[in-house]
Amino acid sequence: MTLKIPEISWQQCFDRLSDGAVLVTVNRRLARSSAARYAEYRLERGETAWQTPDILPYGAWLVRLFHDLLYSVPLGEPDSRVQPVLMDELQEKLVWESIIAESEAASRMIDVYATARMAQEAWRLCREWKVQVGGGMAWSAPDPAAFSGWAESFEWFCRRSGFLDRARLAEYLSAPAADGHISGVPELILAGFDELAPVQMDLFSAFHAAGTRVCRLAWPVRAGAAVTLVAEDDAAEIRAAAGWARRHVEADPGARIAVVSPRLAADREAVCREFEDALCPNAILSSHPPDRQMFNITAAPGLSAYPVVAAAERILDIAGRQGTEVFEWSRLLRSPFLAGAETEFGARAALDAQIRAHGDLFFPVTGIIRMARSLAGKSATDPDLRILSAVLEKLRTLARGMPARQAPDQWTETFSGLLDAAGWPGQRNLSSREYQTVSAWQQGLEAFARLVPVSDPLSRSEARRTLSRMLSETPFQPEQPDVPVQIMGMLEAAGEEFDALWIMGMHHEIWPPPARPNPFLPVSIQREQGLPHSSPARELAYSRQITNRLLCCADEIICSYGGSDGESTRLASPLIDHLEQARGPENGVGYWRQMQESAEIESLADIAGAGVPPGGDVPGGTGIIKSQALCPFQAYGRYRLGARGLEIPEQGLNARDRGILVHRVLELLWNQICDHQRLSAMSDRELNDGIAEAVECAIRKLAGMRPDTFTDRFTRVETDRLHNLVAEWMAQERARAPFAVKESESRMHVRIGDIGLYAFADRIDALDTGQEVIIDYKTGTPSPGDWFAERIAEPQLPVYSLGLDREPGGVLFARVRKGEAAYLGIAAADGLFPRVKGIMDDGRVAKDCESIQEVMAQWEQKLFILAEEIRTGHAAVSPVSENKACRYCDLAPLCRVWEVSRT
Template sequence: MKFLSHLANLTDGTVVLASTERVARHIKLQAALLQAVGGKKAWFAKGQIMTITKWIESTWLELMPDEQLLYPVQELATVKSVIDQSGLLPANMISSTNAARRVGVAYSDAYKYRVDMDLDRFRFKEEFEAFFQWKEHLDAHCQAKQYVFRAHLPALLLQALQSGQVDVPERIIIVGMLDLNPAEKAVFEALKSAGTEVIIVPPEGDKATPRLVRSHNNASEMLEVAQWVAKQLEPFVDTPQAAPSLAIVVPDIRAYKGPLLDALSLHTSPGSLLPAGPDGETRAPWDISSGATLGSRPMIRAAMDLLSITPDKADPETFSRVLRSQWIGGHVGESATRALLDVWFRDNMGLNMGGKDFLRAIGSYKGDAVPDFRKRFGGLLEKLISGEQSRYPSEWADHVSEALNDIGWPGQSELDSANFQTLNAWAEALALFRTLDAQLGTVQYERAFMWLREIVDTRQFQPRISHLAPVSILGYEDAIGLSFDALWIIGASNTVLPGRAEPSPFIPTDLQINAGIAEASSEGMLTYAQSVVGALLSTSEDVTVSCPSHNEKGASIGASELFGSWPVVAPTLETKGDFLDDLMGKLDRTVFHIETIPPVTPLELTDLKGGVRIFKDYAESPFFSFVRNRLRVEKFPEPIIGLDPRIQGTMVHLVLELFWKVIRTSKALKAFSDEALKTEVERYTQQASEQLLYKLIWRYGMKLIMLEQRRIVDLVIDWLELEKKREHEFEVIGFEEKHDIMVGDVPLTVSLDRRERIFLDDEQIETRIVVQDYKTGQEMRMNSLNASSLTEPQLPIYATKIEQADDVAQIDGIVLAQVNQKSLGYHARSNFSASLVAGKKPRAEDVDTSEKWEEQKDAWNRQLDAMSAGFVGGNGTLDLDGKAFPIGYEYIAPLTR
């Protein structure tokens, strides 16, 4: 490093200025080592080391100015306020925040690069003219409020230097800067004139000849980097202090951080995958410079998720994360029940639920299952409901602190070093949020939350590690000005170096080019990229540069020619890490044991939960009956839009039950007029709603429930009109009757929807007893009741097994009642008729005589007993005939291998 001699001789009058915080920190460590080697124990008192922007800011603030220096978020709020009130924004703009960001960048560039603001150059284009006026408004606003943007500081400091107000340092050393902007150059020229020795250490020096690697894809590139790191560090496992300094530089840390750390963890430091040690650190041999924001920290994400929930608005996924979060008080004692509650929510979630709906729903789940969470969450919502409509940000900051404290954030566990730093950074973010009072005034909670999120999502934050990390992971610009024993440059594609030109849409492009803004033209970006490449190649004598030939989608990627001529694509590396590689290929697949399913034990029979479903699943496949009813595997849940069909079916069942419990007979039904029948059905629908639907207002809302009530009333009336047309008079004699029966060796508890007595003569002497089952779903194929193709065993079980109960008379027939809008009708099989509605023509295959009925029952009995024997005996065959697994069961396919 070319300035090591300067660092070794730092004096109180020396200031070292770096391009970024990462470079400044690295220089501080270098200075510490050099001073210590020289025997200077008080080295930290010598000189100042900081970024250029920080030095300009602190030097101006030392003058005790009257103006207020704005933080970046205050600048954004000021710009947004000005452009919102200007009347120059398009009428169809949804949000002006992003526009304010772009305007703020253009406004800063105008000062940093001293753009010529000639009105004639900004005419005849709407964006240019608007920006010219916005800049004038911002200048006037800042002057009136005595606000200072950071872009104003170089010019203000220059005025102070020229008027002799600044105590200039003896010497300034600038490190890692590719180029100073015109405003900064003017400051340092004035410092020279004032007698300061200004030394600019050029970032480009003796350039290394890089080793170029063309990887197959991103995954191969990460693997090669990981293996390179492992090879470099392997000789120093026992002496980590002597390990070489390595750097991995990437174009975008946010994009590369995940896959890079996955590869390094698996192939370089598997120990980092284990739980953290007592101090909370995993002791990985790498240090990430930045790239992450405060809002990306799990602790802060939990806080922001919680604060995003209001009484009237709550994203379901956000609430799920809050409910399961370890950062919420009471998690240790209620984690299991909170997880079960979350599963229940996923099965019963409604549309457009707010915080109040979730709170009511918690009360509907198994009583008081999560009392601590319910109390804390209810307290949070109460504060929002009873609070003032609009408050200053500083007042909202107090509310946020109280809300998080009341709900027990950040949890009960002791914080490790990284999370302790995160908590301090959160306190600083809240302090910054409080400063927005002047810019925002009083605002409603949602807008205040938006600005708090802006702060945490834009603040760069990476916890400092306390152990030695020989590997530094940096962005391209962060590495400029540093030195390493070896360097690997990742992702060196021709779309990154040089990058794409993106001139500001608010300043004429030719003015941007003339001012020296690199992003304004392809030529500027090429020049900038050449400077970056030269600087990176000067940071080490051992440099490797890589670029994948294809991305994860298979699209071709071109390599940057600024590094030289690239070789052909390297051979594909296929490895899963040393540990797994040692096991790969050693499994003898010719030796295996054939698995068999054991028979159902007597003890297991007493614990079966499936009911009739055991036989329905068995009819579909013995394997499904085994995994669902013995292994307790459930079908993967399907998303439901609107009302749950199960609830709709239950409501129809309940309304009909309430109706027939009172009306009882067909004669009483026929006595109703149309208007009276509608009134009666509406009354029972209301009673059923009180038992079920009204308890689900939190899930569906009152409007959807009212629509469902209207649908049920119309459907039930249509069904009862069909009941009036039946050939024989009848009397309903049983509702939802439960019976314990045996199907072979399998014990079941069944519930009959409806049992009725049919009168075959006018004197009502000759009668028959039938069991009726309501089907409110889609139309069912009637041949599914045939013994040879039995897939709906419920009614056959009733017909053949229910007579085992002592209190049940002989069953003379079964009736499938299809109650839905698409299909209203009956399908009957009995010893007296196959039709309940008059006028239906008989068919040869009908079961309508005593002889046919007994034959049908015998066939059902044989089939059901065979199913029972197969299930109990451990039959788990699966024959899909080459078809895929049914929807919802794909995830259990590995069990069949």
């Protein structure tokens, strides 16, 4: 006979709690709010002290019953049944993963861990809804058949080991509850249960049969009017809800405001951002999140998402790896949760910049220690990184002593030792949120240690992988005092009452949700026995029940949805289409938007910085001239202020590194060959031998600085690439008129107007005519036309040519590029360079110039203008074009060019 559960009111519930009844809630949230509501009830009666009411969420109540049963048999009295060991969730998960990983089906799986989670959920459904696993045609399909085998293995493991899993706990407790072996429960009050699974009903029936009264807390019924509101899109909907919540809090700080959404997990980040902007505007002014917020949101992130835990995981990973990615080192060096973080803050920032500039993507601990020591003493104001070096040395020593394999509880001790050596969680006082997070981390380590009964000894990587996965899958949210605004999912609002409620996402695409039957259970059986998510009809009925309940739990109710997803128009959910439609939402305006929209912004055209003393030198060589031509502010910020963004390392070699290698190989090669006559006399074999020697020497030098990049395989590939590239280029050199290499990597001090700077030329050749030719190697796609733009965008060779005693016989780019090798530029006469015409015959490059002398005069005039701008401190944000000046510039946060362009 089905148990009929009577309903009682909150007032009756409070009276019975005072008499020893147990209130069992559907979730933790309702348990907390019920306890708070009970406290208000006692305070209203003028009481100042009372016995704590017995209020527990369903899962915690089952565990307590299990322990009560364990200690209910007197010592020395034999019991007819041996009490099993209750598994925790992590232990169960690991057993399922092990069973599935060792099965034949594992080889066909993309993600064993995701499969294990789904199989564990299927097992829970089977136990709660009394589904018999296996047998019959329905279980012959591949997925149900595989699950049937896994379930059999799981049951066998539990029986052999004396374990009881959580899915069977209610079933296990039913018999002793009916026999009266679980005493001390005069009355059970159920709260927030939209439905009861068969096994839950059996358990409550067992208590009822043993004499325990079982009743249900009546759903709240409020006479509030509900309306529908359509926003432009999802973002506008969230913003409107946040503004609505703020207005309610301002009108009545003690009101209970709730926002409910069926898609909260997916929208959590956007919801947090908009509600923080609306309700906690001061958070934008602080580098740390405030300890107390005005709202609380469920769909908590995993524990590993919190910075203090992420830092702990990073320390453990770095200690155990041969090499760690630069970006991970960067995060650790800037972390406040490492010993000496505040003392050595500036020096660690400098070290971060140095390892990024080094070029390697991975660094071992020893490499960072070496770089930290090399940085010591370079600045009299910065500490010498002694604390960091000592921490890394300790980690390296401990890592060396780690065993190859050990049990989870031993790994827990090892990991704790590594964190202690690193000074985690840092020297500063932790905030309340951080303190709670550290406590949750400790609990996570304890849970990991409890894996010993179900786990073989683990390697370091296996232990870290298991712990990391556990932390990422453990939802955590720091507790805080009561807040006026609660943001939650549809099921989490069960049994709650509010003064005002906003239900988001109520459009036809997601509410009611589509059916999602578990793939490991036969669909026919799921539908026949009415399992959750098994059919559209069941989802509709269940969603209608939830909707009706929500529409009766507040005095003011708004149901909203975004009218468009950017591609298609949405309709209201059929479960709310009977509601009256309200006018469009008032968009919430956050703090920073208010500041922007209300402030009267003063415009100040400050385009000049400090000038250069007459006759003084400027830093940066021709780079400052190039930047001045592209954008005056870029030149001032980069070369006068020294502002530069952090380097972004790449895998292997970046374009700059490859260019440096080409320059070095050609320099070494021409140091051997010296002139065109010897080049022409060399056989192909001799030339190839010379190229090979130069390539080997150039790579050896760079490989010595970056051994992690230059593995044997990478070195072979890069050697072949360089050899082929240079061999192709030397064919261009052979086709030239006779010449001799006069200088390589030449440096010259040049004065332009009232400023001095250093200019560089990759090579200067002497021709038979007695003239000199200036050459600049380029591995990209240079354009000589940049020399003749209104503002010279490639000034290196023009500046160098102005420093010569006489006009050059040619100024050229040497384009050393696979399949595109060529000389580009201007020459005094035809035939000096392959496919380069004399200046008299080539009007494409040096327009309006009939001689190199005229070219030089034009360059001098344009360079003088740029030099004068530099001397006077002209620093206007005036890029010649976004593509040329701004595309690779890292000063945008300083010059705010994008903000300026929008005004």
